Amino acid sequence: MPELPEVETFRRRLRPLLLRGRIERVHFHPKTRLLRASRLSANQISRQVKGARVREMRRRGKYLILELDSARELVFHLGMTGKLIEVAPGQEEPHTHARFHFKKFDLLFIDPRAFGRIVLLPQGKVEALPGLAQMGPEPLGPKFTAAYLQKRLHGRRAPIKSLLLDQRILAGLGNIYSDESLFRAKIHPRRPAGHLTPNELLRLRRAIRAVLQEAIRACGTTIRDYEWAAGREGSFQNKLRVYARAGQPCRRCGDRIARERMAGRSTFFCPSCQNQRPA
């Protein structure tokens, strides 16, 4: 489940390899569903990408964007189990949906559950893509302030956990880092978002940024599928305070970590440290 730290780790890994490289050709698996959000067919994309050089690789929320010198941009979303891995030319891997042939290696989009997406757009049209168009600010950027949170959460009665997962409010958080951030901010995930106090909003912003920065330093969280290069796992799973720790003792107070369903997702929290009332 690549969230911001995992996607950023892919970017940092791949950018030096891809920059100024030439995509000699592209091959999509005939049955891939990853192009479902694309208006272009596999053949059209292959023709338009062939021969282009990579000018830049950037990240927005959970999206990766390859800027090509042919005035086009290749947009990747990794979904739940997607990964971008470079392998020796021609090397086969299960669940490969797309293969980008570079001179010395192939870049594979591997995705067992096929929730990922690939879209090719003209330069400058990326920001109009549904999902990207309405996306909230980068949590590590300057626009993400407590005042911004206050404004966006005002009047909202949904649990804060649900709204942290909403990419229109904040870009890049998923289930793991939402739960970890709420724990560090000592906020109960079911608290109505609009009822958070100014002090809590300050703590939440601080916690989100700290958790994401730490997770990026750890190259992300490997629970099952995620690897940022062949055989290379993240290490943030060793630092998780609540996620996937139901029934285990809270590292801070020793109480048992609880698990409840919220917004259709498993939500982990410490019933003692994360109070239902403002604090």
Place this chain on the structure above:
DNA sequence: AAGAAGTCCTGGGCGC
């Protein structure tokens, strides 16, 4: 309008 619920997808873990 906001919020909840349904949908897609497949491998892994579990109970029997």
Place this chain on the structure above:
DNA sequence: TGCGCCCAGGACTTCT
């Protein structure tokens, strides 16, 4: 040992 069942969840659609 093997089968069926449930679960994981990001983003989109549909409903109330």
